[in-house]
Amino acid sequence: MNHTEQDASSIDLKRFNQVFFEECAEHLVEMERILVSLTDAGPDEEQLNAIFRAAHSIKGGAGIFGFQDMTVVTHVLESLLDCVRNHEIPFHPTMVDLFLEAGDVIAMQLAGHREGAQVSQESIDRIRVKLQQVIDAGSGVARSEIDHAAGTGETETVSAIDSALPPTVCYDLEFSPDPDIFKRGIRLESLFAELEELGELTVTAKIPAAKDFSTLDPEICTSSWHLTLVTKASEAEIRDIFEFVADEDQLVVREVSPEPDPSQAASSLEGSCDEGLSKVLHRDGISNADAETVDPALGRRTYDRNELAPAAFGRRGGEAESSIRVGVAKVDQLINQVGELVITQLMLAQTASNLDPVVYENLHRSLLQLERNTRDLQQSVMSIRLVPISLVFSRFPRMVRELATKLGKQVELKTVGETTELDKGLIEKITDPLTHLVRNCIDHALETPEARIGAGKDPAGTIILKASQVGGRIIIDVIDDGAGLNRAKILAKASERGIPATETMTDEEVWQLIFAPGFSTADAVTDISGRGVGMDVVLRNVQAMSGKVNIVSEAGKGTRVTISLPLTLAILDGLSVAVGEEKFIIPLNAIIESLQPTTEQLKTVNGRTVVQVRGDYIPLIALFELFNLSTPVTSPAKGILVLIDVEGEKAALLVDTLLDEHQVVIKSIETNYRKVPGTAGATILGDGRVALILDVNSLLQMGK
Amino acid sequence: MPKKTSAAFKLSLAGDWSIGGVADQLPVLTHTLASLLQSQDPKKKHASEAQSNPEIDLAKVTALDACGCQLLVCFHRTLQQYGISLRLSNIPDGFMTKIRQLGFGRDFNLSH
Numbered sequence: 004m005n006h007t008e009q010d011a012s013s014i015d016l017k018r019f020n021q022v023f024f025e026e027c028a029e030h031l032v033e034m035e036r037i038l039v040s041l042t043d044a045g046p047d048e049e050q051l052n053a054i055f056r057a058a059h060s061i062k063g064g065a066g067i068f069g070f071q072d073m074t075v076v077t078h079v080l081e082s083l084l085d086c087v088r089n090h091e092i093p094f095h096p097t098m099v100d101l102f103l104e105a106g107d108v109i110a111m112q113l114a115g116h117r118e119g120a121q122v123s124q125e126s127i128d129r130i131r132v133k134l135q136q137v138i139d140a141g142s143g144v145a146r147s148e149i150d151h152a153a154g155t156g157e158t159e160t161v162s163a164i165d166s167a168l169p170p171t172v173c174y175d176l177e178f179s180p181d182p183d184i185f186k187r188g189i190r191l192e193s194l195f196a197e198l199e200e201l202g203e204l205t206v207t208a209k210i211p212a213a214k215d216f217s218t219l220d221p222e223i224c225t226s227s228w229h230l231t232l233v234t235k236a237s238e239a240e241i242r243d244i245f246e247f248v249a250d251e252d253q254l255v256v257r258e259v260s261p262e263p264d265p266s267q268a269a270s271s272l273e274g275s276c277d278e279g280l281s282k283v284l285h286r287d288g289i290s291n292a293d294a295e296t297v298d299p300a301l302g303r304r305t306y307d308r309n310e311l312a313p314a315a316f317g318r319r320g321g322e323a324e325s326s327i328r329v330g331v332a333k334v335d336q337l338i339n340q341v342g343e344l345v346i347t348q349l350m351l352a353q354t355a356s357n358l359d360p361v362v363y364e365n366l367h368r369s370l371l372q373l374e375r376n377t378r379d380l381q382q383s384v385m386s387i388r389l390v391p392i393s394l395v396f397s398r399f400p401r402m403v404r405e406l407a408t409k410l411g412k413q414v415e416l417k418t419v420g421e422t423t424e425l426d427k428g429l430i431e432k433i434t435d436p437l438t439h440l441v442r443n444c445i446d447h448a449l450e451t452p453e454a455r456i457g458a459g460k461d462p463a464g465t466i467i468l469k470a471s472q473v474g475g476r477i478i479i480d481v482i483d484d485g486a487g488l489n490r491a492k493i494l495a496k497a498s499e500r501g502i503p504a505t506e507t508m509t510d511e512e513v514w515q516l517i518f519a520p521g522f523s524t525a526d527a528v529t530d531i532s533g534r535g536v537g538m539d540v541v542l543r544n545v546q547a548m549s550g551k552v553n554i555v556s557e558a559g560k561g562t563r564v565t566i567s568l569p570l571t572l573a574i575l576d577g578l579s580v581a582v583g584e585e586k587f588i589i590p591l592n593a594i595i596e597s598l599q600p601t602t603e604q605l606k607t608v609n610g611r612t613v614v615q616v617r618g619d620y621i622p623l624i625a626l627f628e629l630f631n632l633s634t635p636v637t638s639p640a641k642g643i644l645v646l647i648d649v650e651g652e653k654a655a656l657l658v659d660t661l662l663d664e665h666q667v668v669i670k671s672i673e674t675n676y677r678k679v680p681g682t683a684g685a686t687i688l689g690d691g692r693v694a695l696i697l698d699v700n701s702l703l704q705m706g707k
Numbered sequence: 708m709p710k711k712t713s714a715a716f717k718l719s720l721a722g723d724w725s726i727g728g729v730a731d732q733l734p735v736l737t738h739t740l741a742s743l744l745q746s747q748d749p750k751k752k753h754a755s756e757a758q759s760n761p762e763i764d765l766a767k768v769t770a771l772d773a774c775g776c777q778l779l780v781c782f783h784r785t786l787q788q789y790g791i792s793l794r795l796s797n798i799p800d801g802f803m804t805k806i807r808q809l810g811f812g813r814d815f816n817l818s819h
Contacts, residue, residue: 185726185774192773192808199808206810210777216785217737221729221778228810 023064024117025328027073030057031106031113032397038099038106039400045094054102055084056243061109073112076127079134080105083141085200089235092141101137103401105130171202174241176230177255180248184224189248195230197244202234231259331427334387341377341384342574342668348377349689385574388428392470392479393421395434399441399468406445413452413463414445423470425477429568432548433479436541440481440564441466443538448485448562458559460484472570476592479566488514488556496522514554515651518542546649546700549575549590575686577667579694580645580658582626583634586694588667588686589656593699595646597661602640614644614655621646624706625657626697629681634659647699654703669696681705716743717796721767724775732775736782744789761786766797776811783814 034057037050046054058081065073080102086092108130115122184191198204207229232241238256245254348370355363355370396418407414425433449455449464456462467482490513497504497516504516516522520539545552549569556562569575569592577588604615605623613620623644627634636642636659644655667686672679672695683698718739722728743761763779765771783793795815798806806812 185772188726190772192805195808195810206808207813208773208776208780208810210780210784210814212784216740216781219733219778219781221733221781222726222774224774224777225781226773226777230810 020068020116022328023068023070024113027061027064027109027113030061031110033057034106035103035401036397038102039404041096041099045096048088051084051088051094055081055088058084070112070116072122072127073109073116076105076108076112076131076134079131079138080109083134083138086138086141092138098137101130101133105134171233171235173259174232174234174238175257175259176232176241177227177257178230178245178249179227179253180224181250181253182223182225184248185222191228194244194248198230198232198241201236201240201244202232204233205231329387331388334384338384338388341381342670345377345381345668346687346689348373350691353689381574385426386424388426389424389570390427390430391421392423392425392430392433392477393418394430395437396421396468396470398434399437402438402441403445403466406442410445411451412445412449414449415463415465417465417467418469419467420470423472423477425568425570429477429548432544433566433568436544436566437468437479437481439538439541441468444481444483444485444562448483448487450486458486477568477570479568481564481566482561484561487558487560487562488517488554489558493517510556511554512651514556517554518552549592575667575669575696576664577686577696578645578664579662579688580626580643580656581660581662582630582636582658583632585630585632586662586688586692587626587658588665588694588696589645589647590683590696590699591664593647593649595648595653597643597645599642600639600644600655605639612639614639616646616655619653621653621655622706623655623657624702627657627659629702629705636660647702649699649703652703654699654706656697656702667694667696716761717764718761719764719767721769723770724768724778725770725772726774728770729774729778732778736778740782740785743786743791760792760794762794762796764797765795765799765802768799768802771802771805773809776806776809780811780814 034054037046037054041050058077062074062077062081065071065077083092083098084102087094087098108126111120111122111126114120180189180191181187195204195206209227209229211225234241238258241256242254352370352374355366358366360367399418400416403414403416444466449466450458450460452462455464465484467480469480469482471478490510493513493516494504494506494508497519500519500522502516502519502522504513517538518541522538542552545566545568551567553565553567554562555565575588576591578591578594580587580589598616600614606613606615606620608620612623614623615621623639625637625639626632627637636657639657642657642659643661644657645661646653646655665686665688667688669684670686672682672685675685679695681698681702682695684696685693686696688694718735720732720735722732724732768775779793779795786793793815806815
């Protein structure tokens with residue numbers, strides 16, 4: 004390989020760093036998901052293998068991409084997991100915390116490489132030592148148990164251990180790799196070293212009879228290998244090592260002696276297997292000097308250095324990919340372009356509306372077809388940004404487990420509707436509010452096991468995270484079966500803090516008080532919650548996503564907090580209204596009704612104009628005044644009032660006239676112009692004009 | 708640069724004998740093969756006593772993998788057809804392990 008190729012190769016690896024980061028994060032999530040789902044009974048074989056594979060893949064990937072520091076913890080973690088899955092060290096429930104801690108350290112290292120976050124070497128060293136200590140102690144215990152049993156004649160103990168282990172089997176392997184295996188940078192010595200870790204291995208290379216040496220292509224692999232492995236590992240485990248290296252037909256695995264005496268396995272090999280076999284390679288037989296020069300097995304991905312090769316990482320020629328990774332920026336660009344297409348389609352439709360439908364029948368029919376296709380395309384493109392809410396939910400099992408342990412509570416977390424999809428932008432923003440809510444549930448809502456038993460409940464409390472799509476909105480419920488909100492306590496605390504509250508308030512109104520900044524009824528401030536910072540943040544964050552929060556609570560039975568979010572932030576259902584020469588879009592979800600008031604309905608209270616609607620006095624906000632527009636409609640009685648409701652707070656927007664209902668593509672006005680107070684963005688209408696989208700929250704504030 | 712001594716044939720190999728460098732090493736072996744065969748009776752197809760057991764010195768080899776091993780074995784097999792048997796010498800410890808680990812030990816009669 005010349006320098007240019009080496010440079011290109013190094014660039015290629017950098018290009019793939021991002022892939023490694025994402026895959027590593029996914030492996031960590033998967034590992035954590037399995038670990039927190041374990042009961043005291045421990046993992047089954049499948050779960051252990053899955054955890055092992057995750058650690059193995061991270062280590063392999065880290066080695067390939069040159070993040071050697073990440074292989075340090077993963078290596079010792081993988082070793083311990085390997086001991087556990089091979090029953091060399093018994094599983095103990097406390098290992099879960101250790102594995103989780105190891106995962107955290109790996110995540111910290113990942114963040115260090117990906118985002119330049121600070122990495123604590125002390126944490127790395129600490130977890131590495133802890134894992135190694137468990138390996139050493141575990142091996143010692145296993146050995147001493149066997150020694151003790153042998154010494155005291157307790158042969159049944161040894162037999163029990165032996166019988167618990169899988170039988171030793173001798174496998175014959177015929178490995179005929181791809182001719183381009185060398186070019187792919189696959190390191191066969193690492194592959195064989197990994198096999199060797201499974202048991203006693205003999206390797207014989209078979210090279211076909213020499214042809215004309217002068218025409219030999221040294222980079223083409225003409226060799227095949229015969230391997231004999233005496234191991235307790237299964238055929239699947241052996242094949243797993245070849246997973247990304249050999250096709251099904253390139254590896255033949257045969258069991259040659261079903262259950263040989265382990266003590267004689269090595270010697271029987273000499274007789275049972277090919278006469279030309281090299282001597283058995285014992286792991287311990289490699290001198291220290293050799294061990295230093297031989298590269299450590301860095302996992303299967305280490306073998307495949309050339310990721311661009313068609314057959315790299317187990318990819319086979321012509322094999323269809325089930326998914327591809329695309330940058331969010333590219334998706335956003337696509338969404339933006341489809342948005343432009345929708346606007347163009349609207350313009351065409353508006354222009355065509357002036358044409359005679361009889362004369363231009365074909366044109367009208369084609370435009371209708373265009374409209375349908377455009378909408379379908381828009382929906383398809385929008386769905387690319389949709390991701391399952393399981394991405395958020397998956398972080399809670401561990402959090403719940405740790406907080407419950409810390410607080411001495413028993414908590415069962417249930418998740419429902421994890422496949423519900425919502426916009427990626429919303430997923431990122433909903434995480435913090437949900438975290439606050441779940442923490443509150445554990446800290447305040449759920450009682451201690453003793454208190455629950457006293458109340459005739461199961462000692463373990465339940466938290467349900469439920470997601471569903473209702474119409475164009477996503478509903479997320481956080482439900483607990485705890486003590487419920489304490490009405491009297493909330494009212495007392497509100498009164499203490501000077502928040503207007505009366506005994507006549509409905510439950511729903513009382514529950515809303517907990518969203519007041521700094522409001523907390525917790526008797527003690529803990530590091531988990533109780534500082535009153537949380538529910539107001541929850542509300543603000545949800546409102547920032549055009550969402551709503553609703554609470555239903557029953558004393559002694561529990562609480563349900565419901566968050567309602569729009570499906571996406573990129574398009575909006577709105578009502579277009581006219582004020583003078585300008586057009587505005589009011590989000591449909593904020594509109595209660597619209598009406599033309601009579602002069603009797605209009606009053607002045609404390610210098611402010613209000614409209615009386617069924618007994619309610621609703622403050623009036625004249626848009627022409629707010630945006631300094633000239634319009635002939637300055638009297639509310641001559642215009643239209645659009646009543647809006649934002650989290651129980653109402654207002655009446657005075658507009659000249661109502662125009663139409665639209666699904667509009669939201670454009671950032673800030674990016675293209677500057678922030679306009681009272682607006683959430685802009686859109687382009689069918690006639691090509693820009694209409695401002697009103698931000699009803701800030702309008703209410705401005706109206707005050 | 709490979710060196711050949713006249714008394715007992717000795718070929719000193721150097722550099723990268725892994726997939727990254729084997730293509731560049733091939734001419735060294737081709738040239739050696741030609742000179743070894745040139746000096747013997749083509750009809751007999753057998754090497755002279757002095758050249759029947761040439762030595763390949765690996766002391767200066769910096770990298771070796773399965774690809775390099777395969778090339779050396781092919782070279783060896785070709786020479787064997789003419790009654791010449793190679794002998795590897797000065798094998799760095801790491802390479803010795805690697806050659807055995809890759810299953811090429813028997814081809815070079817390496818002791819275990």
